[in-house]
Amino acid sequence: MNGRLEYALRRVLLTIPVLFATSIFVFLLIRLVPGDPVRTMLGIRATPDTIATVRSQLGLDHPLITQYWDWLRNALHGDLGQDFISHEKITSLLSVSMPITLELTILAMLLALVVGVPLGIIVAAKSGWTRRLSNGFVIGAISIPDFWLGIMLVLIFTGSLHLLPPTGWVAFTDNPAQNLRYMVLPVLTLATGQSAYILRTTRAAMLGTLSEPYIAFLRAKGLRQRSIVYLHALRNSSGPIVTVTGIQFGVLLGGAIVIENLFALPGVGRLIVTAISERNYVVVQGGVLVVACLFILVNLITDLVHGLLDPRVEEAVSR
Amino acid sequence: MSDSLLEFRKVSVDYAGRGGTVSAVTDVSLTLIEGETFGLVGESGCGKTTLSMALMGLLPDIASVRGRILFNGSDLTTMTESQLRELRGDRISMVFQDPATSLDPTFGIGSQVADTIRAHGDVSRKQAKDRALGLLAEVGIPAAAERYADPPHRLSGGMRQRVVLAAAIANNPALLLADEPTTALDVTIQAQILDLLADLQRRHGTTILLIAHDLGVVAQICDRVGVMYAGQLVEVAPVAELFARPRHPYTRALFDALPSGSHQAGALRVIAGQVPDLAHAPTGCRFKDRCPSRLAECDETPPLAMSDSGASIACWLDPATRAAGGLGPLAIAGESNG
Numbered sequence: 032m033n034g035r036l037e038y039a040l041r042r043v044l045l046t047i048p049v050l051f052a053t054s055i056f057v058f059l060l061i062r063l064v065p066g067d068p069v070r071t072m073l074g075i076r077a078t079p080d081t082i083a084t085v086r087s088q089l090g091l092d093h094p095l096i097t098q099y100w101d102w103l104r105n106a107l108h109g110d111l112g113q114d115f116i117s118h119e120k121i122t123s124l125l126s127v128s129m130p131i132t133l134e135l136t137i138l139a140m141l142l143a144l145v146v147g148v149p150l151g152i153i154v155a156a157k158s159g160w161t162r163r164l165s166n167g168f169v170i171g172a173i174s175i176p177d178f179w180l181g182i183m184l185v186l187i188f189t190g191s192l193h194l195l196p197p198t199g200w201v202a203f204t205d206n207p208a209q210n211l212r213y214m215v216l217p218v219l220t221l222a223t224g225q226s227a228y229i230l231r232t233t234r235a236a237m238l239g240t241l242s243e244p245y246i247a248f249l250r251a252k253g254l255r256q257r258s259i260v261y262l263h264a265l266r267n268s269s270g271p272i273v274t275v276t277g278i279q280f281g282v283l284l285g286g287a288i289v290i291e292n293l294f295a296l297p298g299v300g301r302l303i304v305t306a307i308s309e310r311n312y313v314v315v316q317g318g319v320l321v322v323a324c325l326f327i328l329v330n331l332i333t334d335l336v337h338g339l340l341d342p343r344v345e346e347a348v349s350r
Numbered sequence: 351m352s353d354s355l356l357e358f359r360k361v362s363v364d365y366a367g368r369g370g371t372v373s374a375v376t377d378v379s380l381t382l383i384e385g386e387t388f389g390l391v392g393e394s395g396c397g398k399t400t401l402s403m404a405l406m407g408l409l410p411d412i413a414s415v416r417g418r419i420l421f422n423g424s425d426l427t428t429m430t431e432s433q434l435r436e437l438r439g440d441r442i443s444m445v446f447q448d449p450a451t452s453l454d455p456t457f458g459i460g461s462q463v464a465d466t467i468r469a470h471g472d473v474s475r476k477q478a479k480d481r482a483l484g485l486l487a488e489v490g491i492p493a494a495a496e497r498y499a500d501p502p503h504r505l506s507g508g509m510r511q512r513v514v515l516a517a518a519i520a521n522n523p524a525l526l527l528a529d530e531p532t533t534a535l536d537v538t539i540q541a542q543i544l545d546l547l548a549d550l551q552r553r554h555g556t557t558i559l560l561i562a563h564d565l566g567v568v569a570q571i572c573d574r575v576g577v578m579y580a581g582q583l584v585e586v587a588p589v590a591e592l593f594a595r596p597r598h599p600y601t602r603a604l605f606d607a608l609p610s611g612s613h614q615a616g617a618l619r620v621i622a623g624q625v626p627d628l629a630h631a632p633t634g635c636r637f638k639d640r641c642p643s644r645l646a647e648c649d650e651t652p653p654l655a656m657s658d659s660g661a662s663i664a665c666w667l668d669p670a671t672r673a674a675g676g677l678g679p680l681a682i683a684g685e686s687n688g
Contacts, residue, residue, distance in 0.1 A: 244451040250408055251446075252466040252517055253439030256431075266456045341456050342501035 038338050038345040046331050053327065054106070057320045058099050061312050071310045072115065089115075089313070102316075111317035116309060121317035124302060129321065131200065132291070132298035136283045138218045140276065143225035148272065150226075151233025152260065155241065165230065172227035177286050181220040181293045188216060198295040217294045221286050225279050232275040236268035243267070269340045277333030281326045355557050356382040356405070356525060361417035363400050363409065372628045374400040376581045376636075377417070379654060382525070387551055387558040389568035389589070392578035395625065398561045401578075402527050405559075406444055407434040421525070440470040443518035444527040448534040449510035453502040459513045460486065460498030466520040485516040489546060508539035512546065519550055526551075529561045544570055565608065569593060577601050580626055580636035583654060587661035598663045600637045635665070643667055647677060 069085050070077065086092050090101055105112065111121035154165040189197040195215050203210040240246065241264055249259045288300030295301075299318055306314035338344040363375040375397040382388050390398045403409045405419055407426060419426040421442065426434065438444075446452040453462055463482035467473055473481075479498070486494035489512040502510055511531060518526060528547065532540035548571045551558055562568050568575055568589065575592045577585040577600065585598040596602045603621045623640035626632055632639065638648040647666040654664040655674035665671055669679060 244446055244448065245454045247408060248444075248446055248452045248514070248517075249454065250435075251406055251438055251444040252469060253435050253437070254465060254469045255435065258465075258469075263454050263457070267454065343455055343503055 034345040035338060035342070039335055042331065042334050042338070046327055049327055050324065053323045054103055054320065055099070057316060057323060058102060060319070061316050062095065072312065085115075106320065111320070112313045114311060114314050116311055121314060124314065125299065125317065125321055128297055128299045128302045130203075131296055132284070132287050132300060132322075134203065135214065135217055135221065135290070135296065135298060136280065136287055138214060139221035139225060139283055140280060142218060142222040143229050143279075144276065146222070147226040147229030148233050151230040151272075152237055152265065154230070155234045155237035156260075165234070169227045169231045172223050173231075175224070177220055177224065178289050178293055180223060181216065181290060184216050184220055198293075200296050213294075213296075217290045217296060220293075221283055221290055224286075225283060228275060228279055229272065232271050233268065236271040237264055240264045240267045266340055270337055270344075273333055273337045273340065277330050280329045280333075284322055284326060353384050354381045355384040355422065356559070357418075357420040358401070358405075359418040359420065361401065361404065361415065361419060363397070363404050364414050364416075365410075366412050366414065367629075370629045373631055374413075374581055374628060375404070376631070377651070378578075378581075378583045380576055380583060380586065382557055382559060384524070384557055385555050386573045387548075387560060387571055389560045389562055389572035389575040390578060391562055391565060391568055391575060393563055393625070395628075396578040397581040398578055399529055402444070402529055402559065402561055405527065406438060406442065407431070408438075436470070439466050439518075439523075440521045441523055442525045442527065443521075443523040445511070445514050445518050445529065445531045447530040449507050449514050450534065452514050453510055455502055457501070458499040459491075459502055459505065459510075460494070462502075463513065463517045463520055466517045470521050481520070482516070485520055486513065489513070489516040489519075489550075490542075491516070506539075507535050508542060511535060511539075511543050515543075515546065515550070519554065519556065522554055522556075524557060526556045526558045527561070528558060530563065531560070532567060533562075533564070540567070541570075547571060565593075565604070577604070580631070581628055582636050582651075582664065584637065584665070585661065585663045586654065587659075587663075591659055591661050595659070595661070597661060597668060598637075598665050599641045599643055599667070601663075603640075603642075645680075647675075650675070 067082075069082050069089065069091060073081060073085060083092075090098055093101070102112070109122060111125070113120055114124060117124075150165065154162060185197045188195045196213055197216075200213050201209040237260075241260075245267075246259060246264060249263055254263075284300075287298060288304060290296070291298040291300040292304055299322060303315055303318040303322075305311075306318065334344075358378050358380040361375060361378045362373060365372045365374055378397075378401060390401070392398050400409070400413070404413075404415050405421075405426065407429070409415065415427050417427070421437070426437075429437075453459065460479065460482050463485055464475075464478040467478040467481055468475075483494050483498065486498070491497060491509060491512055497505070502513070505513065515531075531547065532543050535543060544567060547558065547560075550556060551571075558571075560568065560572060572589045575585075575587060575589050576583055577592075577598065579600045585592070585596070585601050587597070592601065593605075596605050600621075607619050607621060609618055621640055626636055626639065634649040634651050635641070638644050641648070645666050650666075652664045652666045652668075652671045653674045654662050655668070655670040656662040657668065657670040663671060666675070666677070667680065672679065
């Protein structure tokens with residue numbers, strides 16, 4: 032038990048340098064963009080005076096290291112600055128848009144897992160047409176671009192069947208049922224490709240595990256096939272599945288940017304895209320930082336779950 | 351004579367592959383007496399493991415079994431998967447070769463003993479755990495209670511094989527199949543595991559089918575020995591008889607190839623030639639091409655026949671085999687074994 036606790040602690044501590052590096056990267060990103068952010072923001076007709084004022088308002092006249100330090104200190108205190116256009120706090124903008132992105136990505140990932148894992152397990156034991164069918168689905172679902180699938184789903188479910196709204200959003204707190212209705216198509220769009228990745232990973236991991244000698248020993252002990260497959264083989268296959276789920280969550284966050292714009296969901300993705308087109312750098316910086324931190328958090332959870340399921344992980348880290 | 355517990359009747363196992371059918375085991379007939387320790391020896395690929403997997407019903411789908419395998423009189427080859435599952439781990443247990451890979455790496459060692467108990471009886475978690483603790487102590491795991499939840503990788507190879515044995519004997523099986531249980535262990539640990547095996551056999555009266563390629567291991571704990579070559583059973587004899595008077599030309603060649611105490615440094619003696627390709631197995635005796643005393647009759651398969659000494663061999667040189675095969679005594683005297 033001590034080994035596991037030690038592993039968890041090490042893994043949590045490891046995120047600190049990663050978070051630090053991420054903050055530097057996000058901070059520098061905006062400074063690396065060619066051209067002066069303030070000039071781009073204010074347009075070509077801005078007077079040098081206005082530019083200087085905005086510049087000092089944003090703290091851009093300080094040395095880079097001071098700017099970073101101020102930004103980091105504020106960020107650690109939960110202050111990501113102010114939107115230069117709407118004058119709203121970045122944190123309050125994010126507090127509205129973040130839950131939408133989270134709802135979208137978490138629902139999509141859950142759906143992908145609920146479909147991908149059981150199908151992967153079933154397909155692992157099959158050959159012939161079941162396997163060919165699943166291979167076809169995997170190749171198709173991975174190859175189809177999100178935005179195209181989204182448009183097709185809208186055409187089918189809204190255009191032909193008139194079952195679901197094409198775009199828009201209602202807060203969950205206002206009307207849960209309506210909120211979920213709006214979520215169906217975006218979630219379906221995002222989950223399709225993900226379920227294929229998870230199916231493929233589950234199938235490959237299960238195939239490998241089922242040929243291990245300890246599976247033969249479990250059978251020799253007379254355990255039921257159900258418990259061998261769903262308890263022992265699945266737990267031993269969980270490493271790749273959990274890891275891919277964590278990585279794909281990052282892909283989902285990226286995909287959410289496209290999907291939120293396609294379905295007009297006011298999530299973080301849409302916030303960032305709008306901010307980019309308006310050269311609203313403070314918003315971009317805050318949004319990207321939060322999304323990056325979210326991804327780091329997901330990776331941390333992934334590794335902790337992996338460690339919980341497979342005791343061999345503790346060994347690998349203490350080396 | 352005691353009762354027979356297990357009987358192989360003309361058992362053959364074929365593997366269907368892309369390159370054609372491989373006959374891994376051909377017409378093996380063998381009877382195990384209740385309470386004995388029977389050693390099955392032969393080199394890699396001779397069919398010993400295939401035979402044991404056929405007995406467990408754990409062969410892959412590409413394998414097909416012919417003949418009958420009778421356990422306490424009922425034919426295992428005609429049983430359904432669920433009937434076999436009820437026998438496995440309960441009446442018939444198996445220990446695998448490599449303890450490093452026999453245990454599920456993600457579960458505690460104790461629960462891997464307890465799950466065998468729970469798979470075969472209406473036992474509560476608590477009762478199963480108590481019994482598993484007793485078994486771990488019986489096979490010599492020190493401080494079993496503290497190690498109960500330890501994952502296998504925290505144990506040494508010898509300790510892991512003890513856990514495997516504890517799981518295998520958990521339901522007091524009538525038959526324990528041990529497939530090279532000591533091959534992956536170093537020599538001192540090997541001796542400990544063999545002692546443990548012999549000890550468990552004495553205490554529980556379990557019949558043991560020990561598969562080995564190491565004649566030393568067989569000499570140490572077996573009552574009788576069967577020698578397999580290229581899928582055929584060529585000799586069955588009490589262990590003392592086999593070591594004193596190996597009869598089949600293959601068995602003799604095998605003993606000749608053993609480095610003895612007086613062996614001079616230099617090249618080891620080998621059996622000339624190659625094991626036949628079992629995808630294109632020759633008819634008749636499969637050892638004929640490497641046999642120093644080959645006869646014309648060797649193109650016919652010699653039956654395994656018991657002689658007066660209690661040993662059975664399948665070789666046309668043997669008078670008992672000739673009688674069983676309906677042939678007269680050998681024309682050339684002095685060529686026969688003796």
